[in-house]
Amino acid sequence: MRRLLRRPTASSSPDNVQRRSSLRTSLLLLVLVPFLALLAIWLPNASDAYNDAMDLNDAAGIAEDAGLTTYELMGQLQEERRLSGAWLSEGTADARTALEEQRGRTDAAVDSFRAASEEALNSSNSRVVEDTRTVLDDLAEMSAQRALIDERSSESGPAAAAYVNRVIDHQIHLFQELTNLDSAPEVAEGGRSMVALFRATELLSREDAVISSGRIDARVHQEFIENVGVRRHLHAIEIEPMLTGGEREAFAAITGSPEWQAIEATEDAVLARGISGDRATPLPSEADEWRDAIATVGPQLADLNRDRLASLVRTGDDGVQSTLLSTALLTALGLVAVVISVLLSLRISRSLMNRLDTLRRATVELAEERLPDVVSRLRRGEQVDVEAATAELPTSTDELGRVAAAFNSAQHTAVETAVQLARLRDGTTGVFVNIAHRMQALLHRQLSMLDEAQRRHEDPAYLAELYAVDHLTTRMRRNTESLAVLGGVLPRRRWRRPVPVVDVLRSAVAETEHYARVNVGDASTARLAGPAVGDTIHLIAELVENATVFSPADTRVTVNAETIPHGVVIEIEDRGLGMPREAYDAANALLASPPEFDLLALDDDPRIGLFVVSRLAARHGINVTLRRSAYGGTRAIVLLPPSLLESNAQAPAGAGAGRPAAPAEPQPQHSHAEPVLTGVGAGAPGGGAVATGPESAPVPGPRLARRRRERGTMAAVHVLPGADGEADGSARHDRGNGDHQEGSRRSMDHRDTGSVGPRHRAERREAERDRADAPPAVPPAAPPGIDPEELPRRVRQRSLAAGLREDPPVGSSAGGKDAGAGGRAEGGQGDEPTVDRSPDRARSSMAAFQQQSRRARDARLPEPPTRDE
Incomplete structure (x- = not known):
C-alpha cells in the first residue's frame, strides 16, 4: 500500500522534465535574452x-x-x-x-x-x-x-x-x-x-x-x-x-x-x-x-x-x-536603453529572488528550528500554541504573495500536525507503558506463584516443567521491559549494590531462549554499579538473543569480558552469516544515536532489539558496536565506561560468605559434568543459571530435587543474587522479597548446558583443593531445633553473599525456618546459640552427600529434555 500511495517522481513521468537549472539562472536568462536581443539590434545600427x-x-x-x-x-x-x-x-x-x-x-x-x-x-x-x-x-x-x-x-x-x-x-x-x-x-x-x-x-x-x-x-x-x-x-x-x-x-x-x-x-x-x-x-x-x-x-x-x-x-x-x-x-541613447533595461531586469529579478529567499529562509527556519522546537517542547510535556509557533509571512495579490499565503497555511498545518502526532505518540507510548506495567505485574505474580510451587513440590518431572515455565516467564518479563524502555520509563528491576560482571553476563545469557548454546568465557573481575545492573543485563540479553537467533543451531555463541583502561569490554561473537557493510553501518548509526521510537520507524522490519539496546546504552553511556567477526558472523562489542564500575575493594564484606568448601578428593568424571552456576535476577530455567561445561545438559528429575535440598550449602555451586537491592514495590508485594532471591533459588534448581573445557575443570578442581587446604572457616550456626549432624536444609538467602542479602522486613520472624539462618549469617546475631562445627566434619559430610547423590543420579538418570521442553 505504501508503494501504491508513493508520489510519482520526476523520473517516473516522461512528461515531467526535470529542471537542470536554478531559479536564479532562469531569471538571469529572462534578463539576458532581451538584453542580447537589444544588443544585437543596437550594435549593428550603432556600428x-x-x-x-x-x-x-x-x-x-x-x-x-x-x-x-x-x-x-x-x-x-x-x-x-x-x-x-x-x-x-x-x-x-x-x-x-x-x-x-x-x-x-x-x-x-x-x-x-x-x-x-x-x-x-x-x-x-x-x-x-x-x-x-x-x-x-x-x-x-x-x-x-x-x-x-x-x-x-x-x-x-x-x-x-x-x-x-x-x-x-x-x-x-x-x-x-x-x-x-x-x-x-x-x-x-x-x-x-x-x-x-x-x-x-x-x-x-x-x-x-x-x-x-x-x-x-x-x-x-x-x-x-x-x-x-x-x-x-x-x-x-x-x-x-x-x-x-x-x-x-x-x-x-x-x-x-x-x-x-x-x-x-x-x-x-x-x-x-x-x-x-x-x-x-x-x-x-x-x-x-x-x-x-x-x-x-x-x-x-x-x-x-x-x-x-x-x-x-x-x-x-x-x-x-x-x-x-x-x-x-x-x-549613447541605445547604450542607456540597454543599461536601463538591464538594471530594471536585475532589480526585478533581485526583488523576486529576495522574496523567494525570504520564503526559503522561512521554510528552513520552520523545518530546522521551529518544528524541532515544537516537537522538543511537546516531548517535554509542554503546551504548544499553534498560532504563537507559526510566523506569518507578508502576503500580496501577486503570484509570490499567493505562494506566501500558501506557505503560511502549510506551516500552520505542519505545526498543528506535529502537535497532533506528538499527542498521538504520547498516547501510544502511554498505552505501551501501561500495558508493560500491567504485564510486569502479572509476570511478577506468575513468577511468585511458580516460586511457591517449586518450594511445595519435590517431584523432579513436575519441577522440570515448572522451571521451563519459569524460564519462559523470565523471557516474557524481558520483552515486557523492552516495551517499557521504548516507552521511556525505567525498568522495575533495580539494584543498590554492585554485582560482579561475570554474574551479570550469566544472568543475561540465562534470559535468552537458546542459552544452552552460549559459552561464557573469560570474565572480568570488575563489579558493576547497582543502578546499571538491570539495564546492562537487558542489553546483553538482547545482543545474545540476536546472536543465537541469527546463527545456525549447531554453532556456539561466545561471551567474554575483559577489563581495559577505559572500562570493561564485553564481546559477543556468533558464527552466523553476518550482515552487509551497509547493514552494519546502519545498525551502528542506530546504536550510536538512538532515534525517537516510532511505529513508522520500523518500516518493514518489526524487530525492536536494536532500538532497545540503543536506548539502554544511551541511558548509561555504554558504547555498542557491531562488526564482522573472524568467523564470518557478527561480533558485538560492548564498552562499559568506568563510571559504571566499582573496584573489588569496595565489595561488601560478606560477599564471599556462604560458600562451603569443596570436597578434598577429586570428583569422578561423568558424562554430565557439574557446571558452575550463577544467577542475577531471572536466569535460565530456574532463574539464570548458565552452564559452562561442554558436556552439560539440562537434567530434570532427581537432580532437581537434590539441588532443591542442597540449595543452601552445595559446595559445587557458586550462587549470586538476582538483586542486591530491592525491586519496585509492586514486585515485592507480589513476590515477597522480589525476583532477586527467586533468581538465586531457581539458579540452583535448574542449570543450562554450556561449554567448559578441561582447562576450566582443572582450574575449578585446583580452586577446590585450595579451599580445602585453607584454614578452617567459622561454620554458620545451625538453626534452632536442628541437629548439627544432620544434612543441611534450604534457607532463604543462605546462598547469597552477605553484602547482597536483603534485610528482612520489620516484624518478620527472624527465627523462622527460612530466615533464621540467613539472618544469623548476615548479621552475626540471633536468639539461638551458635553451634560449632569443625571444617573437617563439614567437608566429610558434604563429600559423602555428594558421592551418594551421584550414585543415585547415575542409577536413575533420565534422558535430557529437548530444546522445546
Missing part, C-alpha cells in the same frame, strides 16, 4: 551609423582637399590652353614667355593635385579611385602634349585643345564623384550645382581659347556653337536655381554687367557668321571687345566658384558634424 559618419568624414575631407586642388588645376589648365592657342596663332616672344610662366603655375597645381590624390586613391568609393587614376594618367601625357605644341605644326592646336578638354572633363567628373555622398544629401546637391558652374566656366574658357586664336574654321565654329548653347542652358536651368541668396545676387551682378553683355554680343556675332569648308576665316569685329570683357568677367566667375566651393565644404563639414553627433547620440 553602421558610426561607419557612415566616418565614411562621410573621410569623403568630406577628400572632397575638400581633392576638390580644391582639382579646381585650381582646372583653372591653370584652362589658362595654359588659352595661352597655347595665342602663341600658336601669334608666335611672338611675349606669347612664349607668358606660356612658359603659365606652364610653371600649371606644374605646381599638378603637384598639389597629385599630393591630394593619395587620400582619394585610398577612398572606399571605387568610382572616386577610378576617376582619380584617370586624371593622373591624363596628367602623365602633359609633357608629350606640350612638346607637340612647341612644334607649332598644323596639328598642334587641335591636339593641344583636345588634350586639355579631356583632362578638364575628367576632373569635373572626379569632382562630381567626390561630392556625390549618399549620407550627405546637402553636399550631393551642392556638388551638382558646382559641377554645373565648372562646366559653364569650362565652356566659356573654350570659347575664350577660340576667340584668342583670332581665326575660326567650320569645325571649330560648330564646336563654338555647341559650347555657347550648353553654357547658356546651364546658366538658366541648373546654376541660377541652385544658387543661394548671396550667390544668386553675385551671379546676377556678373551676368548683368556690360562686360557680360559684350561677351554675349561677341558670341552672337560669331554664331551669326556663316563659315563653310576647312579654311579658317577671321573673327567678326565684336571679337575685339572679348578680351577686355573676359578679363573682367573671368576673375568674377572664379571668385563665385571659389565661394560656392567654400560653401559646399562648410556644408560638408556641418553634415559630418551633424552625422557624428547624431551617431554619438544614437549610440
Whole structure:
C-alpha cells in the first residue's frame, strides 16, 4: 500500500522534465535574452551609423582637399590652353614667355593635385579611385602634349585643345564623384550645382581659347556653337536655381554687367557668321571687345566658384558634424536603453529572488528550528500554541504573495500536525507503558506463584516443567521491559549494590531462549554499579538473543569480558552469516544515536532489539558496536565506561560468605559434568543459571530435587543474587522479597548446558583443593531445633553473599525456618546459640552427600529434555 500511495517522481513521468537549472539562472536568462536581443539590434545600427559618419568624414575631407586642388588645376589648365592657342596663332616672344610662366603655375597645381590624390586613391568609393587614376594618367601625357605644341605644326592646336578638354572633363567628373555622398544629401546637391558652374566656366574658357586664336574654321565654329548653347542652358536651368541668396545676387551682378553683355554680343556675332569648308576665316569685329570683357568677367566667375566651393565644404563639414553627433547620440541613447533595461531586469529579478529567499529562509527556519522546537517542547510535556509557533509571512495579490499565503497555511498545518502526532505518540507510548506495567505485574505474580510451587513440590518431572515455565516467564518479563524502555520509563528491576560482571553476563545469557548454546568465557573481575545492573543485563540479553537467533543451531555463541583502561569490554561473537557493510553501518548509526521510537520507524522490519539496546546504552553511556567477526558472523562489542564500575575493594564484606568448601578428593568424571552456576535476577530455567561445561545438559528429575535440598550449602555451586537491592514495590508485594532471591533459588534448581573445557575443570578442581587446604572457616550456626549432624536444609538467602542479602522486613520472624539462618549469617546475631562445627566434619559430610547423590543420579538418570521442553 505504501508503494501504491508513493508520489510519482520526476523520473517516473516522461512528461515531467526535470529542471537542470536554478531559479536564479532562469531569471538571469529572462534578463539576458532581451538584453542580447537589444544588443544585437543596437550594435549593428550603432556600428553602421558610426561607419557612415566616418565614411562621410573621410569623403568630406577628400572632397575638400581633392576638390580644391582639382579646381585650381582646372583653372591653370584652362589658362595654359588659352595661352597655347595665342602663341600658336601669334608666335611672338611675349606669347612664349607668358606660356612658359603659365606652364610653371600649371606644374605646381599638378603637384598639389597629385599630393591630394593619395587620400582619394585610398577612398572606399571605387568610382572616386577610378576617376582619380584617370586624371593622373591624363596628367602623365602633359609633357608629350606640350612638346607637340612647341612644334607649332598644323596639328598642334587641335591636339593641344583636345588634350586639355579631356583632362578638364575628367576632373569635373572626379569632382562630381567626390561630392556625390549618399549620407550627405546637402553636399550631393551642392556638388551638382558646382559641377554645373565648372562646366559653364569650362565652356566659356573654350570659347575664350577660340576667340584668342583670332581665326575660326567650320569645325571649330560648330564646336563654338555647341559650347555657347550648353553654357547658356546651364546658366538658366541648373546654376541660377541652385544658387543661394548671396550667390544668386553675385551671379546676377556678373551676368548683368556690360562686360557680360559684350561677351554675349561677341558670341552672337560669331554664331551669326556663316563659315563653310576647312579654311579658317577671321573673327567678326565684336571679337575685339572679348578680351577686355573676359578679363573682367573671368576673375568674377572664379571668385563665385571659389565661394560656392567654400560653401559646399562648410556644408560638408556641418553634415559630418551633424552625422557624428547624431551617431554619438544614437549610440549613447541605445547604450542607456540597454543599461536601463538591464538594471530594471536585475532589480526585478533581485526583488523576486529576495522574496523567494525570504520564503526559503522561512521554510528552513520552520523545518530546522521551529518544528524541532515544537516537537522538543511537546516531548517535554509542554503546551504548544499553534498560532504563537507559526510566523506569518507578508502576503500580496501577486503570484509570490499567493505562494506566501500558501506557505503560511502549510506551516500552520505542519505545526498543528506535529502537535497532533506528538499527542498521538504520547498516547501510544502511554498505552505501551501501561500495558508493560500491567504485564510486569502479572509476570511478577506468575513468577511468585511458580516460586511457591517449586518450594511445595519435590517431584523432579513436575519441577522440570515448572522451571521451563519459569524460564519462559523470565523471557516474557524481558520483552515486557523492552516495551517499557521504548516507552521511556525505567525498568522495575533495580539494584543498590554492585554485582560482579561475570554474574551479570550469566544472568543475561540465562534470559535468552537458546542459552544452552552460549559459552561464557573469560570474565572480568570488575563489579558493576547497582543502578546499571538491570539495564546492562537487558542489553546483553538482547545482543545474545540476536546472536543465537541469527546463527545456525549447531554453532556456539561466545561471551567474554575483559577489563581495559577505559572500562570493561564485553564481546559477543556468533558464527552466523553476518550482515552487509551497509547493514552494519546502519545498525551502528542506530546504536550510536538512538532515534525517537516510532511505529513508522520500523518500516518493514518489526524487530525492536536494536532500538532497545540503543536506548539502554544511551541511558548509561555504554558504547555498542557491531562488526564482522573472524568467523564470518557478527561480533558485538560492548564498552562499559568506568563510571559504571566499582573496584573489588569496595565489595561488601560478606560477599564471599556462604560458600562451603569443596570436597578434598577429586570428583569422578561423568558424562554430565557439574557446571558452575550463577544467577542475577531471572536466569535460565530456574532463574539464570548458565552452564559452562561442554558436556552439560539440562537434567530434570532427581537432580532437581537434590539441588532443591542442597540449595543452601552445595559446595559445587557458586550462587549470586538476582538483586542486591530491592525491586519496585509492586514486585515485592507480589513476590515477597522480589525476583532477586527467586533468581538465586531457581539458579540452583535448574542449570543450562554450556561449554567448559578441561582447562576450566582443572582450574575449578585446583580452586577446590585450595579451599580445602585453607584454614578452617567459622561454620554458620545451625538453626534452632536442628541437629548439627544432620544434612543441611534450604534457607532463604543462605546462598547469597552477605553484602547482597536483603534485610528482612520489620516484624518478620527472624527465627523462622527460612530466615533464621540467613539472618544469623548476615548479621552475626540471633536468639539461638551458635553451634560449632569443625571444617573437617563439614567437608566429610558434604563429600559423602555428594558421592551418594551421584550414585543415585547415575542409577536413575533420565534422558535430557529437548530444546522445546
